[in-house]
Amino acid sequence: MGFLHLPGLGKAHFHEYGSGQKPLLAFHGYGMTGKQFHVLEKSILPKYHIYGFDHFFHGGSKLDGWTEKQIREGMPKSMVRTYMQEWFRVYGEQRFSVMGYSIGANLALILVEEYAHLIDDVLLMAPDGLSSYKGFHFLLHNPLGKFMFRKVTKSKWLAPFVLKSVRKAGFIDDNLYQIAYNEIDTEQKRLDTYYTLNLIRLLKPDVEKVATLINQYKINCLLIFGKDDKLFPKSAAMPFIEMLEHVEVHELALGHWLVIKALDEYLVQ
Template sequence: MEHCRLSYKNSSISYYRFGKGNKVAVCFHGYGEESESFTFLEKYAGDQFTFYAIDLPFHGQTAWHEGLNFRWEYLRNIIQEIVNAKRHIILLGFSLGGRVALSLYQAIPEKIEKLVLLAPDGLKVNFWYWLVTQTRAGNKIFHYTMKHPGWFLGFLKVLNRLGLVNQSIYKFTLYYIHDKKVRNDLYNRWTSLRRLRPDIEKIKSLIKNCKTPVRLIYGKYDKIILSARGEKFRKGIEDDCSLSIIDAGHQVLHEKHAKEIIESLKV
């Protein structure tokens, strides 16, 4: 396993390269995680794949200095510099990384051999995420709340008592706003990646026209990203897109699920 850095504009992109196989897989991690989340794959498929796992802006060891603005053009340029631009690649994305993978596929579908998406974000527009990242007023409220979270914590507890918020979402939200640094990271990460907005209908058309194989994997007990989103996405592209549900929660990217992940990369 080799830790590498790519200088891009004023930033330093951190990534790991591991495995020595002929097929190339580019990996995008979930929110709050980092590129090392994928390194267990080398043990199971390093002889068949060469993996490039990227630290997204404000994650891992990437030092992002282009402001809160990460465009799909930047993503495309970075990947084409890391991986030989002539190579066809497999995209492997988990959760937030699924949205990143979809955005990259939309930009360069002719270069993508396969899409493997693990409990992917991006197949459905989340209203609250849209509100706080895509509208000026919402982003201002978001910024204020991350600096002064008291009012929101009280509001969230009221919703919880009334049974109006899913328990998993409630606990997930509490975790991400309990600490000043965690809140600051949340604001920077959500805002910087707001321009990665995959056009799902366009992507489905590209999948159909390019005959791109897509493999979706969801956790049976996942309360964060439901498999129903994947089932809806599959409609009209069933011949190219398969979906499997495994015995997991949201954390589908885990060594104990290596077999299912590797099978999706191969098939």
């Protein structure tokens, strides 16, 4: 493990694992850490040397001197370049691959925008960024949604009530409800959720540009979806998939919670 000191951001903590030689920068899902992909021990770890980054407000990554106002305004998309600039400074400019699960896919896809000429493989699981999830967009960009999100964050009872309501309305399933509930049961967790989603609110890739670059540089692309995923299903990503000349797509009988042993066994087979 180690840190990258990202100018204007702070310290990005990363975990190193995997027995392969090919460097792979990996970005986890909400509520996890850069160690999340360790479970893919038979399929991914033997092929790559993984640098699994903790998102800010997760694990050991720390913002440096950001005010709440700055966090609410969001991290400029251009700052994602600093990850690679600092990584190249430490390890030397070289070819690499990227991997992302859920919200982590946004960073992986933005790196494709910036460094496609150096990227070998793109591996995405239940990826955010290929389509817009209306619930997140409402909370992070709509004035009413932003007001409500802030009020819910500050309240002990309102957050569980809203979560139960969206489950009852069918917007999330029991699995997602349990995952989300575990992240709002304390004030600090609610604040971390609020800060995380606001910090990354501007980190949306240009999917048409990404598709063009993947085709141009013949980057290997692996996309994995859960059939019962209500957040980022395969159907929402079809416009992007149809733009690619060569892509490997898998849909498992799972929900959004994909990075588990069952996925490792599936990829091996």
